[in-house]
Amino acid sequence: MSEITVRQAIQKGLMEALDSDPNVFIMGEDIGAYGGAYAITSGFLEKYGPERIKDTPISEAAFIGAGIGSAAAGLKPVVELMSISFSLVGFDQIVNMAANIRYMSGGQVNVPMVIRAPTGAGMQLGATHSQSFETWLCEVPGLKVVAPSNPSDALGLIRSSIKDPNPVIYAESAGLYGLKGEVNDKYYEVEIGKADIKIVGEDITLVSYGHGMPMLAKVSEELKSRGVSSEVIDLRSLSPMDYKTVNESVQKTGRALLLDTARKTGGVMAELAASVQESSGDYLDGPLLRVGSEDVPWPYNRKLEQHAMSSVPKILKQIEIGYSL
């Protein structure tokens, strides 16, 4: 085992792919000479050269589309977006091309491509740079969406995402790049579509992904001090989503709190809540609980931003109201 950061885990996975498959290349804005807005590809240009580490003009629609075409022609592009908010500029390419092209060609055209993008609020970047559009992309059949919360999953998921023959959105919680954690030195992958039970417990199921997971770890600690045993699940993959693991857990515990760090309305937990209600409604000992960020454009001011975000106190309060725990 080695202790590395999420950033180092992503770097490791990318370098492995570049080393082992000549068809893998990376493109995006300022990923080469600059080294990447979040320094993920720092030093890559020197090591792999400009053919494989391609700096692009600031033209998201053009280079996302070019990534899709190159994937359809047999390459393995990893496209970096500086922020998942910038996906909006290339949304037509992601949805109408990457996701739809296989279906509308009757299965003739595949798009083995990864789009990496930082996501999430908490760094005072204001309304345009703090959004979490992995939630929107989960609605689109043809795409897969993953969102690691720790170095081990970050490495396992970047490996499986690059290997996957479909377009995969790899959403990186921008606040977690520096998070350290243990990573197995032996090669492994994390299966896309498989949630991870981080803590086994009996009294309540807590579910989130990405930067919701550090919050749930704290919530679980606090509940433990109150004598409440919680089962903590990291979805890891938002599309496809592992409904089975969550439902089995809820059927065991009879209680659940689902945490979105994105805005509450239309978040992935709304979808998961519907599934839990349908499949495990009879097992619930009280209301199915959901916490998400406020339905506001993200404010710049730190106090306002923190107030808008999901938080440990908000989660605990919901659990107290819902289950008197």
Added chain:
Amino acid sequence: MEKKEYLDLYRKMYLIRRFEESCGENYSKGFIRGFLHLYIGEEAIAVGSITPLREDDFIVTHYRDHGHAIARGLETGPLMAELFGKKTGVSGGKGGSMHLFDAGKNFMGGHAIVGAQIPLAAGFALASQYQNKDSITVVYFGDGATNQGTFHETMNLASVWKLPILFFLENNFYGMGTSVERIRNNGKSFGNLAENYSIPSTIVDGMDVLAVKEVTEESIKKVRSGSGPAFIEATTFRFQGHSMADPAKYRAEKELEEWKKKDPLINFNNYLIKEGIAADIDIEKISKSVDDELEEAVKFATESPEPDLNDINNDIYA
């Protein structure tokens, strides 16, 4: 050029014309639904520009795509079956008129968001360049697409990266019902847009199949040599409305009359006879063989099964 090659050009153009007429008939009968955009009047462009391509070159086009598909050699039976929504269609009945594909022939669609196919096409060109292959990509789009950001972004990207791509503008002077004059304030030619990105441009009479073929051959040579992209504007006119739903009331009857004098099929027919390249009997033979082929195509489409209902979940993920 041999006589056979001339006749081949003529046959492809005639096949497209008759295919489109047949589509119109079958749309009226209710066998074809959805949006149907006919290529009648524009046949010389697809035939003149696709004929000189190699098998390993890529073609990416827009939603008025039947002509390009036929020029590329996609069979009319599976094409008609696609329009009929049948399982045997080129896209398994899941694409429809606007989304024709044949990956085996590097015919990479039929795309129905205006201008969206242009970045995609750059990706095929990028793959050729990355793999050191000398295949090229041709991307077709209309005058309406020239005001999309994707058009400008991709021309810049292709120019900076010297991608082996041929930008092919089919200027039929109307983006749906909006005339070119109303969306451009500096005349009718678009070549300067390409020149702004240091891409060499040519303008050609899109009603003249031989002229289209000649300029395309020159551009293909240039692009294949690795010098970067090229741009061709072919002027043309669609003889029908934008789609079957469009009676084209925004165009003056006289304008259509003038363009019909330049009918690419009739004029090429006359040219072949006048130059002594072909005799009436050659033309008649082609007419007969095309009519027979289309009869077969419609029969194939009619008799083919619809997709199975459980096909609905297939082809989403690889």
